[in-house]
Amino acid sequence: MTPDKSIGRLSLYRRILNTIDDDSRRHIYSHELAAMAGSSAAQVRRDIMIIGYSGNPNRGYDIKELAESIGIFLDDEEGQFAALIGVGNLGRAILAYFSGRRPKLKITAAFDIDPKKYGRVIHGCHCHSFAELPVIVQKENLSVGIITVPAAQAQNTAEALIKTGITGIINFAPVRLKTPPNIYVEDIDMTMALEKVAYFARIHENGRLTH
Ligand code: NAD
Numbered sequence: 001m002t003p004d005k006s007i008g009r010l011s012l013y014r015r016i017l018n019t020i021d022d023d024s025r026r027h028i029y030s031h032e033l034a035a036m037a038g039s040s041a042a043q044v045r046r047d048i049m050i051i052g053y054s055g056n057p058n059r060g061y062d063i064k065e066l067a068e069s070i071g072i073f074l075d076d077e078e079g080q081f082a083a084l085i086g087v088g089n090l091g092r093a094i095l096a097y098f099s100g101r102r103p104k105l106k107i108t109a110a111f112d113i114d115p116k117k118y119g120r121v122i123h124g125c126h127c128h129s130f131a132e133l134p135v136i137v138q139k140e141n142l143s144v145g146i147i148t149v150p151a152a153q154a155q156n157t158a159e160a161l162i163k164t165g166i167t168g169i170i171n172f173a174p175v176r177l178k179t180p181p182n183i184y185v186e187d188i189d190m191t192m193a194l195e196k197v198a199y200f201a202r203i204h205e206n207g208r209l210t211h
Helices: 004-019 030-037 041-050 063-074 089-098 130-140 151-163 190-205
Strands: 080-085 105-112 125-129 142-147 168-171 184-187
Touching: 004 030, 004 041, 004 063, 030 041, 080 089, 080 130, 080 151, 089 105, 105 130, 105 142, 125 130, 130 142, 130 151, 142 151, 151 168
Parallel strands: 080 105, 080 142, 105 125, 142 168, 168 184
Antiparallel strands: none
């Protein structure tokens, strides 16, 4: 199986390639892409070998072709659909950001326990009662779950998602989920990131970092 770090880097390379909005250039060298991605040229070449794309050593990689090849490798041909659970502050921000952004990976259904949110369309996504989760997952063929509920509800939510057959979860709640080994979980802890950065910003400001 492809290592998940390579998958993460390929996703980053595609985003970088898609931002190169310069009609005068068609090609990019591995060392240029590496500099933009904070990686090494050798790492870029290894990652790109995984997807079976080869560039011309003299001209580099064709930017458009490489982005397309990464897409063929990363995206499901038929498209993949995600459910978001917990349409609060963070949930709504995520729906707003991803709305219309990725044709092959869409958040098509949101769920909450607040009846005031049932039946609403939030940034293009239908909000359902949480009780409808199993039916909608089957009906809309959802394969990814995004957890944006309060921490105390996260484990129950993960278990409910797994029961529907979902095998990939992004967890924004600050709890370590207990899940079976066949479930892929990515934890995103923004509070930890903010606290870490604030700590090191303070250390750097005070000139206390010696290396
Ligand atoms: P919020 O209170 O605004 O929203 C939570 C939503 O989840 C509400 O709409 C609530 O009705 C719903 N909910 C509660 N229990 C549920 C359940 N069992 N099933 C379905 N829906 C349920 O909270 P928030 O600020 O959006 O934060 C959500 C989660 O993300 C929290 O775990 C928080 O720690 C984490 N988080 C938030 C932020 C942020 O910037 N807001 C940043 C990092 C992490």
